[in-house]
Amino acid sequence: MKPNLTDTYTCTLPWRTDNTFTLYVDGDQFYPRIFDCIGAATSTVDIEMYLFESGGLSDEVIAILEGVRGRGVAVRLLLDHVGSHGLHHQERQRLTRVGVEIRYFNKLQQRKRLRNLSRDHRKIIVIDSTVAFVGGAGMTDDFSPRHSGADAWHDAMVEIRGPLVHDWGLLFERTWEHYDSIHDEKLRKRLQQALRSEHTPPLRNREVPQGRAVATRGPGNKPIIGSLLSETNKSSRRVLMSTAYFLPSRKLVKALTRAAQRGVDVRLMVPGAKTDHISMLYAGRSWYTPLLQAGVRVYEYQHRFTHLKTALVDDWVTLGSCNFDRWNLQLNLEANLEALDPDLVRQVAGMLEQDLREATEIKLSRWKARSWREKILERFFKWIAGFFINRLPND
Template sequence: MAGERFPWHEDNRFELMIDGGAFFPAVLREIDAAQSQIDIELYLSSSGQASQRLISTLLKAVSRGVQVRVMLDAVGSKELEDKERAQLRDAGVELRFYNPLRWFAGSRNLHRDHRKLLVFDQRVVMVGGMGLTDEFCQPDEHGQIHWHEQMLRVEGPVVDDWQKLFERQWKLCERAGLPRLLRLRKRSGRVPAPPQGDAGLARVAHIDSRHVKEMVSCLLAEIARAEQRVWLATPYFLPNWRIRRALKRAARRGLDVRLLLCGQQIDHPAVRYAGQRYYRTLLKAGVRIHEYQARALHLKTALVDNWISLGSCNFDHWTLHWNLEANQQVIDQALAEQVAQYLSEDFQQSTEWTYSAWQQLGWQHRLQIGLWGLVNRLVMRWFGIR
């Protein structure tokens, strides 16, 4: 199955949930409703109120005879306490970890499972950017969720492909502590073109580090045939030259091209500075750049006309080189309108850059951009990332 391109499916149904106050209770409801099987694949997990709520709900599912399998990234789950891991295993939950750190493994330790998907009874999937942490799932003392994120609930034929993707990775993690990493090589091959129609169409898109990069091909193809808009939301903006070129060409064709990026509330400020070195040429080409101010942005969304891609993929150099990622691609008029609505609201809560503002940028800020841009280029060159 390595490198498999999944087809488009018709007759799917979607429910979009914005922020943990909406999607985390929905996850717990799906666990409560499950009758036979629950499969969970997550990158980030840490002990706290959210983990206890999820574990408690999973243990109830196991007690009524539901098979529960949980696959976590070994690095992303480092703050999940041993006692909670033991709770899961002692109750009968099958628990596996992707690529634990190993001495002398070198750059292989950098391969991470960044996917976020939950499959219930092989009938419902929830996919997006959720982390199992209080910052994603629990409101603070002011009633706010720290991370601005989303999950998409999907029913229909496309769920079978999500199950296949989970099963494949589960088998690769079968020997705990010694996952079989795919040999790194670039794959060629065409991805399925979107079919005719404007409702219920969906396909699974995935990245297996350098092995499969179909999401980039899909995005570039959609931008090339776009007629109205290209809106991208991502917290870490370090796109390759092909994506940057496509955005500039779309803007010069007169399309509405907008980026929704992190403002000063970001967990990796150096990445923000490194990505800002691309602002000048993008702004000059007519791309509108918005930095979100309300909270920490974690959305990973592409809206190109009525084509939608959302999930775990950030479209940055590092993601595309090292990570396992998965997005739900959708063509659905109603969902596109929902995505456009919430992105429009987010643009209003953002600071928009202008070319004149860029020209007037202070030397301290430019120094940070130059420094972290240089570091980024050196790291990319060292690892052979393009």
């Protein structure tokens, strides 16, 4: 990677053509494919990951990385300091012993105060600069049906080949270079200046298959939700959205309700009772009433935790690490693939339609009849969420 490229901070990268996208749904599909590609690497393996925890899956990953290092492949592992807390010291030693370079994003320090909350939530794997995997899954047993059985979390990863792989490598390179200085005041001023002068490359002819990498760079920078709002506001046929945590901004609620009111098929899917944060479930439910009244169809996915972060708007798709909630958008480093690609759109539409068939639809009449206990829990957790989010840095 050229040094001058790592000194630029634009996170909305150009649209690229001549790419191929393959969607893998659930760990029994994407882990074997990812492991095969890593095992076949000939020069470099770069992994940027939020969740990386010890377990059966980590043993597999580490064994593969030990193998490629034995062939002289350069391996870099960029982990979030909080998200990798569950990776035991012995596993870290196994990696460093064979020459895997490891860096930890934004190490917790008292002097950083609230900026300790900003985490690297991206999931990016780039192999030999020729293939990339992006999506919402981490390297933990939670996502693996082989290790967690029927309770394995539901998520997806996309395999990318073509010119767009370079941009995912560039995103990795930037964070690798600034892994522990991203909250340095001088650097933050450079980031702010770059944001003010940032030029987003225009969308090409929508009839041409294309994709781009879009990322947030931390506090207050939100190009991913900006794209979603823009596409939703001009939607004409459908808006299908699945998110693990639903704590929306007013703008997103307004965009969804207005789309439904003009006759667009708007369907929102969130986790049901099986979730890793019950507080987020109740806080998100506090928005159901205005959405349902406007004609938005709301679904809760019941039989396991859905960790998907995906939206399909007409023939435009966004998929990656970013939940469509204010916490992620305000604080974290996130990265999504945006695409206008008929084949990928078909794959994502098939996945979402299947999920919706397996989910429970929330009807307005039933929702109005819910108990006072449920209403109190919704208001309480919405207040708690708002109390913290309204005090976060947003510059």
